[in-house]
Amino acid sequence: MRFSQAWTIARHDMGIFRHRWGIMGPLIGLPLGVGIGFPLLVSYIIATNGGSSFATYLPQLINAFSFWFIIGAGALPTTIAAYGIVGEKVEKSLEPLLSTPTTDGEILLGKTLAALVPTILAIWAGSVLFQGLIDWASRGALGYLYYPNWEMSVILFLLAPLVCLYAIEFCVLVSARVTDVRSAQQFAGITFAPLIFVYVAGEIGFSLDTTNLLYISGIFVVLDLALFLVSRRTFHREEILTRWK
Secondary structure, three states, rough: OOOHHHHHHHHHHHHHHHOOOHHHHHHHHHHHHHHHHHHHHHHHHHHHHOOHHHOOHHHHHHHHHHOHHHHHHHHHHHHHHHHHHHHHHOOOHHHHHOOOOOOOOOOOHHHHHHHHHHHHHHHHHHHHHHHHHHHHHHHHHHHOOOOOOOOHHHHHHHHHHHHHHHHHHHHHHHHHHOOOOOHHHHHHHHHHHHHHHHHHHHHHOOOOOHHHHHHHHHHHHHHHHHHHHHHHHHOHHHHHHOOOO
């Protein structure tokens, strides 16, 4: 497999995505909303709960809010991955690529990178804003800077990429069975439903500490490997060219 060929495909797709507001809007809006909105909410909660007296609950609350970057990592790439396969099939722009000597693995890797790279960069950018504003809002109540810490490191550099890959691979499987982008997005949307459950659990007492985040990461490693094997067997240019109607 030639990584250079896969990266060429990824760059081509990312160049197209930049001009599509349906993709760029959520890619910019969600990390920005989380990065600004939740710190403002934390600041309001501290102001209305007596500042330092609320310090014992603040870390749990902040950790739960930071989990939204994981939810974003599962939600954002579905639109990109769906368009990269189904959208191009509908617009008749996928067939020329599938007719080239590029291998199935190189095409699949290129499509995966085209969804993975923008999503992770957007998540990281939003997290920088989030961490800085959280430190600004909570330092008085906590007496120290909450970020950076190990929990956020695991979220940004391990769990978010794993969840993103999970969503992309699932979307590849869905894209093999649907004929339009909207249907692919709707079916792929179920991938982040379990993440919403974990977020709610964090809000009501489940500890999103480093250990539990690593356990969750381990689960997604297994899921990613399983979905990779299935998606690799599903993605065949001959089937795409002749049977996807």
